[in-house]
Amino acid sequence: MPSEPAAPPPSAPHVVLGAGAIGAATAVLLAERGHPVRVLTRSGSGPDRPGITRTAADGTDAAALRAAFAGAAAVHVCTNPPYHRWSAEWPPLLDAVVRAAADTGTSVVLAGNLYGYGPVDGPMTEDTPPAPTTEKGRVRARMWERLLAEHQAGRLRAAEVRGSDYFGPGGTAASHLGSRFVPPLLAGRTARVIGEPDAPHTWTYLPDFARLMVAVATSDTGWGRPWHVPSAPPAPARRIAAELAELAGLGAPRVAGVPRWQLRLLGAVDPQAGALTEMYYQFDRPFEMDSAATAAAFGLTATPLREALRATLDWWRGPQAPGAGRG
Incomplete structure (x- = not known):
């Protein structure tokens, strides 16, 4: 059984890939809690706050990501290609993240959604089997399959934080x-x-999404599985x-x-x-999304x-x- 990558020191920076609503909220919360933060976007945009550095980078450039991930505790993947171009743009982006994270020993927390479950009667839990019926659902399901395979092979630590519409x-x-x-x-x-x-x-509240992203990234035991954001x-x-x-x-x-x-x-x-x-x-x-497992593991509520x-x-x-x- 491959050994799990060693946890980084507590003072190691966190990388946030993307500065949309989830990425910005996550970066700000990390900085408020004293973690150095590197925000990567194509344009170099992001929250203008103490403790946050902003860098322009192409998310599909594994070499650029390796340089940005060096010494980092985790990368929070919060970026999102244009909605109608997921099938073409997500695979190379995730591949670059995986290669850079594996090369640098950086843990990966993926900001996700509920698309991969497909239509479900009743509340969705993290144990609901993936059964996507749409192209975007299949894209999201394959993304987590790839990360989980890398985690199980011991090449990196990975988790997915799934929220409903925020x-x-x-x-x-x-x-x-x-x-x-x-x-x-x-x-x-x-x-x-x-x-x-x-x-x-x-409906998932953005600050609750950010809280779970940070909780998972700074935990020792939250890896190798998805987690649902506590929601009302x-x-x-x-x-x-x-x-x-x-x-x-x-x-x-x-x-x-x-x-x-x-x-x-x-x-x-x-x-x-x-x-x-x-x-x-x-x-x-x-x-409906159920988040009882998150509440039990992290003590977080909506x-x-x-x-x-x-x-x-x-x-x-x-x-x-x-x-x-x-x-």
């Missing part, structure tokens, strides 16, 4: 409860969501809108679901929207939904939100 501070265009939902609601217009607004749905009980998008409106002191909000046929039409001019069509099953019926929505509302009303200050 929301919270920093969750904008890529969040179903982001740019198409909160700003229209606050302006008295119709908030729009994919699918059925009354279907119960698990399932809530329909219509209930989310009602709670946000109440917190904002507004009247009853208008919420509309975007039907599958409309996504197909949008796909003719917006490939990203069209790529959502195959994932429609997640939004037209109950969609931020209460109302508290998370209040923080989300405050962020959207603050100066950092997209469009803030425009009159």
Whole structure:
């Protein structure tokens, strides 16, 4: 049986690949906890905070990644290629990460989702067998298969942190409860969501996602398996809108679901929207994720939904939100 790579010293830096909503939240939390952080993006962007260095790098360049991973405790893979190009762009990106991590002894924590399970009746757990029925689901399932194989062979330590559709501070265009939902609601217009607004749905709060990424990366025992992010009980998008409106002191909000046929039409001019069509099953019926294993292993629980929505509302009303200050 191959021996597991040795754990790095506590002072070793963490690398965060990608500076979107999950990557930025993870980098900031790591820095707040005293870990040196290296953020890698194609453009060199990322949170401008003490303890965080930002570097421009091509995520498919294994040599560049090796240099960035040198001496690091873990790499948090939080990047995401354009939604409609996953099949072409994820394989070479993950391959470069794996080769660089194996060469440098860097552990890998992959920020994942629930696509690999496919349609499921009832709550999804980490033991739910993968049965993807979509191309993006197959991409995600193969990614974890590759990392798990590398882990079991002893070439690196790996884990995957899986969340449902995320929301919270920093969750904008890529969040179903982001740019198409909160700003229209606050302006008295119709908030729009994919699918059925009354279907119960698990939503994952971004700070909770970051907390589990950090907990796994700094643990001795969290490797070689997936973990689900602690998330509040399932809530329909219509209930989310009602709670946000109440917190904002507004009247009853208008919420509309975007039907599958409309996504197909949008796909003719917006490939990203069209790529959502195959994932429609997640939004037209109950969609529930169970995170009891994470609570038992790490003692983490979900931020209460109302508290998370209040923080989300405050962020959207603050100066950092997209469009803030425009009159």
